[in-house]
Amino acid sequence: MSDTLILAVPSKGRLQENVHAFFARAGMPLVQARGAREYRGALGGVDNVEVAYLSASEIAAALASGAVHVGVTGEDLVRENIPDADKRVMLLEKLGFGHANVVVAVPQAWIDVRSMEDLDDVAGHFHARTGRRIRVATKYVNLTRSFFARHGIVDYRIVESAGATEGTPAAGSAELIVDITTTGATLAANALKVVDDGVMLRSEANLVASLTAPWGEAQHAAARAMFDRMAAEKRARTMREVRTRFIQCDTNLVDEAVSRFRCVAPFGGPTSSGMLTLHCPPDTLHALSLFLRERGASMVTVGPIEYVFAAENPLYEALQARLAGA
Ligand SMILES: Nc1ncnc2c1ncn2[C@@H]1O[C@H](COP(=O)(O)OP(=O)(O)OP(=O)(O)O)[C@@H](O)[C@H]1O
Ligand SMILES: O=P(O)(O)OC[C@H]1O[C@H](OP(=O)(O)OP(=O)(O)O)[C@H](O)[C@@H]1O
Ligand SMILES: [Mg+2]
Structure with a gap:
C-alpha cells in the first residue's frame, strides 16, 4: 500500500478559488507542482499528502471508487453521482461556500x-x-x-x-x-x-472522505494532521477572544457567561486576581461585554484569533469511528 493520502480539489469552476482559500486559511496552502498544467500537487505543512486536481463531478466519482481518500466537492454532485452515497463516502463537514x-x-x-x-x-x-x-x-x-x-x-x-x-x-x-x-x-x-x-x-461544498479508499496507517496520520489544522482554523474563525480582569469575577459568573452567551472558557475559571479569557461567537459579543461590565469589569478587550488547537480532533474522530465500522 502506498503511504500517501490523496486529496482531491477542484481544478476549475465555481469551487476552485474558495477551496484554495480554505486550505490556505487553515495554514496548508495547496502547492501546485511545476506549471499550472500539472494535475498533481502537495499540501504545504502536511507530509504524505498528494493533491489531485479534478473537476467537481470527477471528485465525487473518485471518492466513491476509492481512488482518492478525501475531497472537496458539492453535495449535489455527491448525491447525484454516488448511488447509496452514505455507504461509500462520509460527508465530514459543510464548508460554508458553494451554496x-x-x-x-x-x-x-x-x-x-x-x-x-x-x-x-x-x-x-x-x-x-x-x-x-x-x-x-x-x-x-x-x-x-x-x-x-x-x-x-x-x-x-x-x-x-x-x-x-x-x-x-x-x-x-x-x-x-x-x-x-x-x-x-x-x-x-x-x-x-x-x-x-x-x-x-x-447544496454547498463539503469536506468528504471516501470509505472505500485504502486507509493505512500513513493515511490515517495524514488525515489526523490535516483535520487538526482545519478544526483549529474553524474554532478560530467562529470565535473572538474576550479578555478582562476584575476582582468580582468568579466561577459562577463564568458559568453564567458560558451558558447565556454561548462562550467557551478555554483555560477554565478566572485567576486569583480575576483575569479571564473567553472565546465568544461574534453575535453575542456585545451582550457579553455589557454583562461583564455590569458585573464589575472596567475594561473588556476583544480580538480575532488565528488558530485554536485543542486536544479534540472531531473530524478525524468521526472518520476513524466510521472506518472502524462503528
Ligand atoms: N451558481 C452555481 N452554479 C453551479 N454550481 C454551483 C453554483 N454555486 C455553487 N456551485 C457548486 O459548484 C459545483 C461545480 O460547479 P461548476 O459549474 O463550477 O463545475 P464545472 O466546472 O461545471 O464542473 P463539471 O465540468 O464537472 O460539470 C456545483 O455542482 C455546485 O456544487
Ligand atoms: O442562479 P444563478 O446564480 O444564475 O446560477 C445558476 C447557473 O450557474 C451554473 O452554471 P455555470 O455558470 O456554472 O456554467 P456551466 O453550466 O457551464 O457549468 C448553473 O448550471 C446555472 O446555469
Ligand atoms: Mg457549472
Whole structure:
C-alpha cells in the first residue's frame, strides 16, 4: 500500500478559488507542482499528502471508487453521482461556500403551476392531450427520478442535458428543467420560475472522505494532521477572544457567561486576581461585554484569533469511528 493520502480539489469552476482559500486559511496552502498544467500537487505543512486536481463531478466519482481518500466537492454532485452515497463516502463537514439549490423550474407563463401537485396535474393533462410525456431537461437524472417519485409524479420523461439547461424550454427541447441555482439570475433570464415545494436539495461544498479508499496507517496520520489544522482554523474563525480582569469575577459568573452567551472558557475559571479569557461567537459579543461590565469589569478587550488547537480532533474522530465500522 502506498503511504500517501490523496486529496482531491477542484481544478476549475465555481469551487476552485474558495477551496484554495480554505486550505490556505487553515495554514496548508495547496502547492501546485511545476506549471499550472500539472494535475498533481502537495499540501504545504502536511507530509504524505498528494493533491489531485479534478473537476467537481470527477471528485465525487473518485471518492466513491476509492481512488482518492478525501475531497472537496458539492453535495449535489455527491448525491447525484454516488448511488447509496452514505455507504461509500462520509460527508465530514459543510464548508460554508458553494451554496446552490437544485430546483424544479417551469416557464413563468405556467401561472397555474405553483406546487409539485400542480405539476403532476399538468403532466397528466399534457400526456392525455398530446399522447407524449412532459419532458424534464437536467443533468441531475438520479436526483430528479427520486424526487419526482416521492411526489408521485410518473408521467414525465427525462432529457439529459449537459449544459445550458435553462434554455431548453424556450428552444422547444423540454417543457421544464431541474438545475442548480444560486442567485436565480439564469432562471429569470430564461423566464423560468421555481416551483414552491420544488427545492430538491440545498447544496454547498463539503469536506468528504471516501470509505472505500485504502486507509493505512500513513493515511490515517495524514488525515489526523490535516483535520487538526482545519478544526483549529474553524474554532478560530467562529470565535473572538474576550479578555478582562476584575476582582468580582468568579466561577459562577463564568458559568453564567458560558451558558447565556454561548462562550467557551478555554483555560477554565478566572485567576486569583480575576483575569479571564473567553472565546465568544461574534453575535453575542456585545451582550457579553455589557454583562461583564455590569458585573464589575472596567475594561473588556476583544480580538480575532488565528488558530485554536485543542486536544479534540472531531473530524478525524468521526472518520476513524466510521472506518472502524462503528
Ligand atoms: N451558481 C452555481 N452554479 C453551479 N454550481 C454551483 C453554483 N454555486 C455553487 N456551485 C457548486 O459548484 C459545483 C461545480 O460547479 P461548476 O459549474 O463550477 O463545475 P464545472 O466546472 O461545471 O464542473 P463539471 O465540468 O464537472 O460539470 C456545483 O455542482 C455546485 O456544487
Ligand atoms: O442562479 P444563478 O446564480 O444564475 O446560477 C445558476 C447557473 O450557474 C451554473 O452554471 P455555470 O455558470 O456554472 O456554467 P456551466 O453550466 O457551464 O457549468 C448553473 O448550471 C446555472 O446555469
Ligand atoms: Mg457549472
